[in-house]
Amino acid sequence: MSDPVGSVVDVVAETAPEIRGGLAGRRVYGSEENPSGERKLAADVYADDLLEERLLALDAVGSYASEERDAVVTADGGGALHVACDPLDGSSNLKSNNAMGTLFGVYDEPLPAPGSALIASGFVLFGPITTMVTARGGTVREWVLDDDRDLVDDDLRLPEEPMVYGFGGRVPRWTEAFADYVTEVEAELKLRYGGAMIGDVTQVLTYGGIFGYPGLRDRPEGKLRLLFEGHPIAHVVETAGGASSDGERSLLDIEPDRLHERTPLFVGDETYIERLESALG
């Protein structure tokens, strides 16, 4: 029986070792910037080109969009799935040899699409080992990607007891209301912030807690992209029993107007998300 969404997951899983294998020689910045005005690392371009080629080769995939490309790339075949990728999230961690990864979201509507059109999501984490997490059909699964793909958790759930927190952005640029909320949180949880959302959210999925990148005084929309980071990571965490927010509502309730729209982003323990929304309300 054909499994179009499964074919997308398979391509990401099969491409991940090649992405990881190509990182060492691609730690240099090119001259180009991505649509968000960030310098492109050679590794960003490499990962993006591999994923675009492989995913658009699938009959099921009608279009591909990524954080690295101005516009959506449409396939000739007219497939019903539309894939949005952050090919290398946390690529600035490559120079410091820290965690990073590949994010993907599978939509059943053309991009940019609302979070309600997300039918599968997931990420590959290039840490000490390579793991993949997927969310589809109401279940989150985790695999170790080595020579094979070994399922290590067939129903990954956010731990009941929160333990860690991590918030991005420079502290002087935080709003007063957010800074007051963090003062409460840091008295209760342990700080875990590594500069790559996938690594930091995996801390939250493993130990429980909250991750966020807030709207800032001079940049109320925050840094992270709704379609390429917000929607997929919110879909994973909410499917695992957690919650997400932009400070007011679930990230999955937001319908982007633009492909590269930014959003304040929070994911994790429902109670901490509720307290955040009260603090910012």
Ligand code: AFP
């Ligand atoms: P890069 O891909 O440029 O390294 O940015 C990573 C990221 O988009 C996200 O993965 C992190 O949570 C966040 O930015 C880190 O931002 P700061 O460098 O401002 O902490």
